Amino acid sequence: MSSTTLRRVVVVGGGIAGLTACETLRERGFDGELVVVGSESHAAYSRPALSKALLKLDGDLSAHELAxxxxxxxxxRGVSAIGVDADRRTITLDDGTELPFDGLVIASGSRARRLSDHPGELTLRGLDDAHALRDRLADQPDVVVLGGGVLGMEIASGAVTAGCRVTLIATSPPMSRQLGAHVSGILTExxxxxxxxxxxxxxxxVDADGDRAVVRTGDGRVFGADALISAVGDLPNTEWLSSSGLLRDGHLxxxxxGLVAPGIVAAGDVARWGRDGVRTPLWTSAIEQAKAAASALLDAEAPELRFQNYFWTEQFGHSLKAVGPLPVQGAPEVLIGEPDATPALLRWQGxxxxxxxxxxxxxxxxPRLRRLTDPASD
Ligand SMILES: Cc1cc2nc3c(=O)[nH]c(=O)nc-3n(C[C@H](O)[C@H](O)[C@H](O)COP(=O)(O)OP(=O)(O)OC[C@H]3O[C@@H](n4cnc5c(N)ncnc54)[C@H](O)[C@@H]3O)c2cc1C
Known part of the structure; x- marks a missing residue:
């Protein structure tokens, strides 16, 4: 379908991918009807801020707000898409209404993975979770964080800073799967x-122990606490597409x-993107994918996305920026600093x-960090 026949575009998902797709459609000249459907009642906000500034008791409570x-x-808002008929070009919403579309952007993101349905197993995905968790931390509970990824470590950092006694349980040294053993060593020390x-x-x-949720490890130990917070990955929100014919092997x-089918694109945490077919659940990837997907909806000749992944984390008083493929493996080349201390600029051959x-x-x-990934810049 060419952009001249696109009168109504529906965007499912009111996160950063949905917002960026809308802004890009307008920048590229789409002046038809634009509708965004989002399960959350909030306007789009910065999710990365939830596990950083918003967990700090003295942090900036507006850090998540976007322009x-x-x-x-x-x-x-506060309404979910529950189905799509790709032939009839209609979305069904959970309030019973049907929304016709000429173009569709699927930006329904992902949700926190859980290991149980016990209400005592807390997770951090949305703004409401962050507010609830921040209130809990203010009482300085004993905390168990389950999961040693970047998010688990950020939550643990927020809880330690709030004065809680915190145990983090992981199935490998924290962040070693994402950032390799070297960086894991520096930050965990x-x-x-x-x-x-x-x-x-x-x-x-995760098991129930009375009305508490506890963590049981393979070697038989049981860890209980006043608050158990799981950070064990995310699951793409694809269920509403299950009978649409748009999923392949259950994946979008x-x-x-970003094209899924004629007139239908996807971007962000929900999508397995491009020929590599991998999800990259990162903030800047969602933005770049949404720009590319919105452009592809309007223009059959729009360019393919060429983008070097970027992400950052803040934890335990450290800030880290990473560009390029992860995980990294082996010992880094030390460009600036000492091998085991910070500040440091480290590079790996990929x-x-x-x-x-x-x-x-x-x-x-x-931009300078990005240039360092390119051998031609040496
Ligand atoms: C706590 C936290 C910290 C993070 N920190 C970082 C970081 O430091 N750096 C980094 O690069 N990345 C970070 N990320 C990841 C980053 O936030 C995500 O990659 C990004 O928000 C993905 O955007 P999205 O729009 O694709 O999906 P989402 O942000 O998940 O937005 C999707 C929206 O769609 C809604 N939705 C779902 N299903 C439906 C439906 N059926 N109908 C209507 N609406 C629906 C959801 O409710 C949600 O509002 C973090 C994530 C979390 C949770």
């Missing part, structure tokens, strides 16, 4: 020195421009001459 949208879309108790175990499950796959660079506690601007 007001300028796309002029009709926003339908610092976290431990600040009071975090780290338990590495083969397996961990796109081409390198596949096909693409390299990864990680800056810890270093103020290097992101």
């Amino acid at each position: 007001p949208a300028t796309h002029g879309a009709r926003e339908v 610092s976290a431990t020195a600040q009071g975090l108790h780290i338990v590495v175990t083969d397996t961990a499950t 796959r796109t081409d390198d421009r 596949r096909r001459r693409i390299r990864s660079v990680i800056a810890i506690d270093h103020r290097i601007p992101i």
